[in-house]
Amino acid sequence: LEIIVIENRGRDVSALLIGAKEIVPRYEYICFAHDKRVVQLKPWTQGAGWSYKCFESVLKNRHVVNNIVSRFEENPRLGMLSPAPPNHAGYYSLLGTEWTENYEKVKALSEELGMHVPMSEEKEPIAPIGTIFWFRSKSLEKLMKAGWGYEDFPEEPAGSDGTLAHVIERLYPFAVQDAGYYPAWVFDDEEAALEVTNLTYMLRGLNTILYDNGVGGANYLDSYTRLEELLKVGGKYRSFLDPVLYLNYGRGYNENEVLHACNWGEKDSLRVDFRWPENMGVPLRVRFDPCEEGGIKLKSVSIHLVFSSGRKKQILLEDCVCNGVVSDDEVQFEKPDPWIDISWKSFRKPIGLEIRAQVTF
Known part of the structure; x- marks a missing residue:
């Protein structure tokens, strides 16, 4: 057990990149986890559910931990394993908007750090949203050695999105790729079952509405195109409201x-x-x-x-x-x-x- 005193600035991201920068190189595989409290979504049980999913996926018990370590041992190019983004309750809108307001900032920072990886706003980042994840220490070497200081991060109260911490949160997988490794999602068996159940339930609900109203097509792409056209015709991009x-x-x-x-x-x-x-x-x-x-x-x-x-x-x-x-x-x-x-x-x-x-x- 080693206790390190850090500044209350930069939250979990500075804790890893600054507070633990001397510790990370000592180990080959590292699990980074932190206490997680979400206050911008109410009721707070939504954030508590996300915290539960994160910890169950990476530190549920010794069997989960041993299995994760084995994945790294068996896959020498595996650089990072993190829980998939949340999709329950108020987090539903995150599906398809994973970048939120951070894409241009992530791209700019990656270029500033000399990273050469493909990046597209149309594709979700395989990122540890929530900053709880396992990683191979070599895969984040460039990011760890970038010379971060607490002054780089905003003082509290910091915002809930768009800060340097949120940018780096989405930069992690690209740092991993730049080092020659790949990122991936990780689930334990119960979390995998829950994820499939949630996604199937949500997709089935949307499909029911589409087909009950004659919008559903012969396949996913056809249904997607028909819905998009219908929304445009219906005035999706209108600006006039009736307050x-x-x-x-x-x-x-x-x-x-x-x-x-x-x-x-x-x-x-x-x-x-x-x-x-x-x-x-x-x-x-x-x-x-x-x-x-x-x-x-x-x-x-x-x-x-x-x-x-x-x-x-x-x-x-x-x-x-x-x-x-x-x-x-x-x-x-x-x-x-x-x-x-x-x-x-x-x-x-x-x-x-x-x-x-x-x-x-």
Whole structure:
């Protein structure tokens, strides 16, 4: 047992690349694991489920560990084994968007470090999302010797995406490839069964909707193409919404106490201003409905109370209640009739509400 004191900066990535840089070369195979707490997804059981999957895949018991070591011994070009990305609950949207906002940053960093590997935004990185993984020490030699310092990483509170830590998290497999090895997913038998069950359930659900509505084709590619064309014709790339604000004066929400506003923001943006009716005063709380359809994502959500003095007070998305999946200043609505319930505490009386966001369908 060796205890190393490190700075609280750079989270798990700096712990490996800086804190453990003298330890890694001593061993041929290494398992890097850390305590994992996800707070941007609520309820927190979603993040707890992801943490469970990570640890079960790499350190479940001695049999799993021995089996992983054997895989490295039997496959001399195997460089890294990591749990597959999560796909349950709020993590579902990660399927197909594994790069999130990091692709260009990963590509730039790989070039800066002199790595020569093929990389495509259209293909998912076989990366340890969650930074819990096994690796062959030689496969990350270039990354470990890059001369990282704690000052390279943002101070806390750091963001939940787009930071250097998130970039390196997706760079790991390319560092492995650059060294002449390959990355791969790892499952124990129970996690493999769970993964197949989850993916089959989700695919079957999507197929049921496609074929029940006459969209499904003769095969996957045909179905994919028909769905894509249907979405384009249906207005997938439209920017006009029909925002509605329901006002609650203690009688609940109803169709009589409601404000409508046209969104004439720029393409793919939401920009609406609401003002309370003069004869009704300030509501106790409000419910914002951006549109009727589901399958909408609001990014960079900004909600502000407006006062007669011209001053504004921000209301954080995480302090609101909604029927979508919230992650920082983003919310993903899968079901129809999306809504955000907004309440506030203020000694001054606001005269209205302003909402801004970027929109994708």
